[in-house]
Amino acid sequence: VKPEDRFVEKLRALLPRADGVLLGPGDDAALIAWPEEILAATTDLLVEGVDFLPDEDPGRVGRRAVAVNLSDLAAMGAAPAFFLLAIGFPAERGEEFPLAIVRGAIERGSEFGTHLVGGDLSAAKQAIVSVAAWGRPAPSSLTRSGARPGDVVFVSGHPGDAAAGLRLAQTIAAFSREDNAADLRFPELSAEHQQRLLAAFQDPVPRVVLGRALAVEGLATAAIDVSDGLGVDAGRLARSSGARLLLEEDRLPLSRPLISFSEMEELDPVELAVSGGDDYELLFTASPACAERLEDRPDAFGISITRIGRVVPGGGAALVSRKGEREIADLGHDHLERLR
């Protein structure tokens, strides 16, 4: 169990029961009765040097801060509605810095029909961006806890691309600090592949359309967004559902750019996919009947979806290969551990 999950368990033990709280801490978002229409609410905090690289473009930081919150709403099958934005930043960066963050946040939000309604500013030693976002869940919400043995496991997009993009961004940043950016070449990696990996980390796309369709059409039994790594997030879904997830290594949707990058850097692409984090893809489970319906319309959700495993009795999450089952619920990072 990761430190952050242990923390949430302690926090839940402190909470009194409250009227109107349909689902409290421990899922991707809270669900509140207000009073006729339910609202889903979530908050995510991005810290410079922890969640994004120092000197990252502030507009992209704003886009990302909104995207990671919308990703939580997507995992609940909620339609984003509005958000609040609090920014801390070193005063010497000037007023244009938070304004650029706000512009990026408004832009990313409007692409998904969600609106900035308020905010706060403060001086701080490092840039921090805190977003709280609200949305409207489907009549039957998605949670992490509905997976049952026999269900099929899917993931959207290409886990691992963001982890490769982070490493690429770090390399580029190191070269540009040393002022020899012009010497930086990745002949093994096409410009297009570089760009795809960088975008996966710097400007993730929240899977709002997919999450919404899964919930509205009742196609999934459980979902979580992959923020900290396929391994740890599969373990979280498994724990919430009281079941075990088996992911098949051969079925992992490793992208061409990820494979090229891994060859160049002599890394294992499977490791990046399982423990990399920052993907903001959806990991979800579906009954066998719904799994067939999902596989019949692979292009319906704006992003590819891939059947990668199944739910069995037990606990935890494992990666299955010819070598056997390897436990992966403790792979990946958590926001208390990682410091770059």
Next chain:
Amino acid sequence: VKPEDRFVEKLRALLPRADGVLLGPGDDAALIAWPEEILAATTDLLVEGVDFLPDEDPGRVGRRAVAVNLSDLAAMGAAPAFFLLAIGFPAERGEEFPLAIVRGAIERGSEFGTHLVGGDLSAAKQAIVSVAAWGRPAPSSLTRSGARPGDVVFVSGHPGDAAAGLRLAQTIAAFSREDNAADLRFPELSAEHQQRLLAAFQDPVPRVVLGRALAVEGLATAAIDVSDGLGVDAGRLARSSGARLLLEEDRLPLSRPLISFSEMEELDPVELAVSGGDDYELLFTASPACAERLEDRPDAFGISITRIGRVVPGGGAALVSRKGEREIADLGHDHLERLR
């Protein structure tokens, strides 16, 4: 115009119109149609060394983070309902640190009927606590913009106490860093007065009962919470309302502890009251008829209220004394300027 207000003006210019947003950035909270019952939503960020002293008790930081958000809801006449909490902290402080913040936040929230429903944690260089809170406004919400010439100006409690409490806390912290805390004596200040000033800064009471009564009973025309100083916040209410606020120096409700502290430190208590900030009292305006009704029940709101001035045509805010009118809308601090 303070940098933070200029920022909000620029931000408002960036925002497209949005359905369901009844009131966007620029007041104490936003108002959203959801869809039958309106919700008021606000966020406030506290940064260590900016909004609270380094090494402040984490439980008190949690209480304060919730209180300053509830203060914004109070200024809208909204009943607090739920909040989200994001915490950044240096990992070396250990897990007990954020848990103590959470405990304080839950405790302060439950005193006002509001519940923690979710949160986020991240590593950070300094402690930061970001709260987003939402509540139910009265059928006719209070805003900053309803003051009209002829209205009477009131303030709750004792502005300036928090500014004195901050200075006292800084002195105590400096002594305890030098390890001669035992030598620290304030013979001019009784223990009770010390305690009152410290509590005003460290553990402010959001004026939820008062704000709610003003809105539900339709007793006030406009309100703002005094977070940055009576001067600057009077100026904000005046600007939103398109009017001028005249505050009478002789009517300012200077507390006995504030006067004793000011004598001891050779400070002007009026300056602390007008430009100190951190009071989280409500500054509000009422029609002459409602002003009489308010003054007939001074003990009805859990906190004293004092008539301190009036609204006249024009703009800005001034303190009126025998020496004439002195502009005060630029006094006080704002969260981009202050660094302790």
